Amino acid sequence: MNSTRTDAVRRIVVVGNGIAGQTACDSLRAAGFDGELTIVGDEPHPAYSRPALSKALLVDGGSHELASPSHGATEILGVAALALDTRARRMSFDDGSELSYDGLVVASGARARRLGGPDSPELTLRTLEDALTLRDRLATQPSVAVVGAGPLGMEIASAALSAGCEVTLVADGPPMRVHLGPYLSAAFTTAAVARGLKLVDGTAVGLDGPHTVLLDDGARVEAELIVTAIGDIPNTEWLAGSGLLTDGRLEADARGRVAPGIVAAGDVASIPTRSGVRRIPLWNSAIEQAKIAAVALLTGDAAPELDLEPYFWTEQFGLNLKAVGHLPAAGEPEFLTGDRPEGPAVMRWTHEDGHAVAVAVNQRIPIPKLRRMASASG
Numbered sequence: 001m002n003s004t005r006t007d008a009v010r011r012i013v014v015v016g017n018g019i020a021g022q023t024a025c026d027s028l029r030a031a032g033f034d035g036e037l038t039i040v041g042d043e044p045h046p047a048y049s050r051p052a053l054s055k056a057l058l059v060d061g062g063s064h065e066l067a068s069p070s071h072g073a074t075e076i077l078g079v080a081a082l083a084l085d086t087r088a089r090r091m092s093f094d095d096g097s098e099l100s101y102d103g104l105v106v107a108s109g110a111r112a113r114r115l116g117g118p119d120s121p122e123l124t125l126r127t128l129e130d131a132l133t134l135r136d137r138l139a140t141q142p143s144v145a146v147v148g149a150g151p152l153g154m155e156i157a158s159a160a161l162s163a164g165c166e167v168t169l170v171a172d173g174p175p176m177r178v179h180l181g182p183y184l185s186a187a188f189t190t191a192a193v194a195r196g197l198k199l200v201d202g203t204a205v206g207l208d209g210p211h212t213v214l215l216d217d218g219a220r221v222e223a224e225l226i227v228t229a230i231g232d233i234p235n236t237e238w239l240a241g242s243g244l245l246t247d248g249r250l251e252a253d254a255r256g257r258v259a260p261g262i263v264a265a266g267d268v269a270s271i272p273t274r275s276g277v278r279r280i281p282l283w284n285s286a287i288e289q290a291k292i293a294a295v296a297l298l299t300g301d302a303a304p305e306l307d308l309e310p311y312f313w314t315e316q317f318g319l320n321l322k323a324v325g326h327l328p329a330a331g332e333p334e335f336l337t338g339d340r341p342e343g344p345a346v347m348r349w350t351h352e353d354g355h356a357v358a359v360a361v362n363q364r365i366p367i368p369k370l371r372r373m374a375s376a377s378g
């Protein structure tokens with residue numbers, strides 16, 4: 001590590017108390033930073049596992065807690081960054097306070113996109129409060145319409161069915177097809193329908209009051225509870241006057257660097273990928289980005305470039321999927337164990353560029369072993 005660079009940075013502020021912000025704090029300490037470290041988050045409680053909200057917490061009240069941090073950062077919670085002045089290296093917050101920094105980590109994540117606008121009656125699932133509200137509502141067993149057939153919409157639909165609700169999923173195309181590919185999409189759809197999920201193929205364009213989803217062909221889907229899972233929006237508004245945004249996007253280089261003394265990591269950041277500069281809003285991606293960005297803040301070019309080995313998992317409709325490598329997967333898989341997509345099985349697809357993705361369904365397998373199975377293709 002370049003100690004001169006590290007010594008020049010004595011006061012670091014991390015904005016965003018999610019997994020990217022927390023990982024950045026841990027990584028800064030691991031890289032030898034012993035200066036003043038402050039993490040600011042607008043949620044009022046300690047960092048938690050967001051993926052657990054739609055899995056453990058929603059399904060059976062399971063834990064969403066993360067291990068207590070040991071980085072010793074000063075935590076300022078329930079306070080939002082409002083504006084950043086990069087010249088003065090200072091930012092202001094919604095409680096009237098200001099902080100100056102030598103180094104800044106932007107880790108402000110993303111929020112749920114809403115179908116009906118900011119004040120619409122739909123429920124979304126992004127925060128702990130969202131999950132607790134949704135869990136309470138599902139316990140009263142309303143009929144539910146879920147809009148959005150990505151992994152999150154499918155997990156919500158699965159949890160609602162498990163709670164005893166009648167569930168309709170409004171799907172703009174086969175569920176999770178763009179995420180997983182047609183083969184796995186079909187397997188998960190079969191499992192979902194077998195458990196009682198009603199599928200409506202259509203594009204939702206809006207809401208008509210609290211109980212009606214409007215589709216683009218004029219059809220209406222009625223339910224007592226509407227939950228939307230139609231993507232996320234990066235939290236970049238507080239950077240609007242900073243000069244850091246390009247067409248509203250916060251673009252970082254392969255080391256997470258945005259500007260001198262400023263790095264970004266996690267759902268907020270657009271990063272170079274093999275399919276262009278874009279966000280990869282996944283848990284593992286946030287962790288790996290934050291590790292690199294923290295080192296880059298201290299050591300610049302001496303930090304390694306991000307070399308993301310994609311990892312994805314989902315639990316829904318009795319299926320537990322883990323995937324190492326790039327999804328979606330085209331065509332039929334090679335079965336490494338088992339012979340049915342609903343498992344227990346490990347499947348592998350080898351992409352045209354020679355890279356492979358290994359997918360375990362209902363098969364207990366350590367991730368390093370799954371990684372070896374992906375890299376042993378060809």
Ligand SMILES: Cc1cc2nc3c(=O)[nH]c(=O)nc-3n(C[C@H](O)[C@H](O)[C@H](O)COP(=O)(O)OP(=O)(O)OC[C@H]3O[C@@H](n4cnc5c(N)ncnc54)[C@H](O)[C@@H]3O)c2cc1C
Binds near residue numbers: 052054
């Ligand atoms: C329900 C759910 C299930 C998921 N399941 C999976 C899964 O199975 N697998 C997977 O890989 N990924 C999953 N994800 C995605 C994963 O959780 C995210 O990619 C990850 O949490 C991103 O971490 P982050 O720290 O970048 O952002 P966030 O977790 O969004 O954290 C950012 C924090 O910054 C705060 N903040 C925002 N603006 C400001 C501001 N101006 N000032 C101060 N604080 C601010 C936010 O409120 C938030 O607390 C799931 C997401 C959700 C919502």
